[in-house]
Amino acid sequence: MAQLFRKSSNSLARGIVVGGFLSVFGFLGVVYAIYRSPYTTGADTPLRQIVPFSHEHHVSGLGIDCRYCHSTVETSAFAGIPPTHTCMTCHSQLYTDAPLLAPVRNSLATGQSLQWQRVHQLPDFVFFNHSVHVQKGIGCSTCHGRVDQMPFTWKAHSLYMRWCTDCHEAPEQYLRPKDQIFNMAWTPPADQPAQGIRLAKEYQLSRQRLEQLRDCSMCHR
DSSP states (O other): OOOOTTTTTHHHHHHHHHHHHHHHHHHHHHHHHHHHHHHHHBBTOOOOSSOOOIIIIIIIITOHHHHHTTTTTTTSSSSSOOOOHHHHHHHHTSSSTTTGGGGHHHHHHHHOOOOOOOOOOTTTTOOOHHHHHHTTTOHHHHOOOOOGGSSSOOBOOOOOOHHHHHHHGGGGGTTOOGGGOOOOTOOOOOTTHHHHHHHHHTTTHHHHHHHHTGGGGGGGG
């Protein structure tokens, strides 16, 4: 009886199986790449704001401390967005007729708040407290990046849960001394693991407390 398929059909079948297998993994790889890309996370993408505010100019150039504008970062869950009066403390005397600052002057005159585009936005089901992180040794630049080098502000990290849990699972890698919390240029020393363990004790982060950091209810309440 004559064969229904040629010998080359075996190679074709193998090629189809292997090709289909690779296509599935290739598709999953593309999906993962998109999931991690700035297109999805919004990271490394400056947002257009009503006023082109430059952290680089105000922090690096003028030496203004984070807490001057974000006044509740040490005491509240929300770091705080400065009211127009804070801006006008300086700009009632400086660049008083600058066209770029017209929205600020108009906000002061009308009493209407400036409508800033929020850069770091967490889902509603995530609880985050700025003051706890600051009081326990996590610096601004750890999460927000080198804001002092951003002419326009962008999100430095994805804010995905895996990114958060990396810190919650090994906080000693990120803890810094209290006097370095607001130092944007701070970098971990060579002995950071040992120093982190010492700082954890200083910040009263007991073993039980550290274990609680891995509990789902810590962030999802």
